[in-house]
Amino acid sequence: MNQTTSSFSLARGIRVFAIAPVMLLAGVIAHPASAQQPTLQSAPERISQQAIHADHGAYEATQNRIRALNDRAIEVDNYQLAKAQCWLDTSFHEYTRNDRGGYPQAALDEAVRIIGALESDQQPGMQTPLVNNADKLRVDLWQKFDSLKQATGFSCAAQATACAEVELVHAGNEIHDGGWRHANPYIQIAEDLVSKAEQQAADCAPPEAQVERFDLEADALFKFNGASNSDILEKGKRQIEELVAQLGQVYLSIERVEVVGHTDRLGSSQYNQRLSEQRAETVKQFMQAAGFSAPINASGRGESMPTAATAGCKGERASAALVKCLQPDRRVSIEVTGTRK
Template sequence: MFKHTTIFHVALLSVALCSAPSVMAEGASPKAFGSQYTPVAPVSSGQAQVVYYRAPAANVQAGAAHVYVDREFQSALLPGGYSAFCVTPGQHTLGAYLNDAPQYKGKSTDVYSAQLTGGMTYFLKVSEGANTSPQAVPRAQAEIELAATHQQVHALSRASHVVACDYQRMPAAASYKDYSLSGDVLFAFGKSGYADISVSGRKAIRDLIGQLRSEHATLEQIEVIGHTDAIGKPAANHALGLKRAQTVRRVLLDGGLAATHIDASSAGSSEPVSSDCQGSRAEQVACYAPDRRVVVRVDLLP
């Protein structure tokens, strides 16, 4: 969340952007843009990463938006440009200002403050039409717009608090896909047997079989995992989860699901999706409902 703060007058930036040699890296090409945006990798917990960008030329003002970090010049974003940089976690001032030259008041007035958390990446969009607070955009939405942008390369950063990003390995692509069946749809509370599956539960499994056949040309390995809520002792929950997984496995085989291996296992109550369920037993049973599930995990072929 960004908030407006007022600061005292500070020395104005002494360089002219875009055209002055002092903001160009020595020997750099005069072109404004570099490579097209690709998803940024995560950074270590000792840094916070910011991706600041402007939408492409349609419906935006001409000219550069000067980006400042802690009152020091970071970049000059043209329409369709982005800048990715890292700082140490903590409180920082951030802003992007249109029509900033020649006085460069953006570094001394209308500065906005943000508390940046280590290991996080923040996507900020330049506010067009007014020098207002940056627009914080969710990553999924930001990267749709960023796909049409290019790295801004023509201006040299003067922001002393910006550090080289300590990029971490990108998470590996998932090698499996999970399909979750509600335990309350499959079974009555505490039940797990083949004869205990409800009519709606059998239909849910039949529907899942059809979905698996339509989405996967070949099914090599399937694991059926039973999950329970936290009510009761862990050993009993593990046993209940395993029985439910074994029952669902049997129904999958009855449905003619062609897989080389279909295994059953239990996570018991060790992987909850709900939290802080309080109240009477009936209230807790209702609150914990999302935890009671059977997950069908399909290995994806490389």
């Protein structure tokens, strides 16, 4: 009699049983109709070579349907496809252990249900049933499954989560047939997979966006009292171009940029407000011309937000000393909201 073989795959840390190629006996062929809803031979009939080969054909046909879904670009670590594979694996595992109960057929049925939904472009659902009247073991792990499915990085942990759920149902089935001693290895597999899934989700979740501000001296950017593109100094152009290049190198993604113009307190508030707005708009346009593609908003604050560095500057007349003292207030602030690499 041909023997069923199984093996373990260490890829991704998930146990996978490889179904051996089946050489069907003459007259025992897995027809397409039976492949859609495979029914294993009853336990008493699994003593004949013909019956065992027919069951192997059912497993092989189901595995081929999973492969066809993968060929349709459903990735192997997709939650639903991974769960179908793990149901099939545990079904075949118990079949090779000569399980005389209902788990091999129940697990195979669940795999086929998910496969059929995916083939019809339907959603199989996110719940994992306790097939074959399995006990619901380890409520804490089921709570972790629910948390993982809500995690930002679940897409990276989907395969491990799906297989952990199936293994816990597998363990709940073993309680009936063999007691805790038989269930314990599968609980351990579920625990290991949960730990792996949690780490994968944590590693996959994108870091939180942060806000970073860059202050450019207006005196280095523009000619005295200038605000237009023609008023930008060569030094100012280099500063903006270098900043644009720097942002592209250090940021993974940029949500938005706020360009804010500021002036000192010399002159009228109306003039200073208009000057700050014009300078902010000019810097925005220059950044875009330099290749910066993230959304930019430009605004002016005029003289309303002086820096702490100028708190000691005395006087109201525009003396050379006061102009120099107020220099830190004349600036363009660029606030970047994004995620660093």
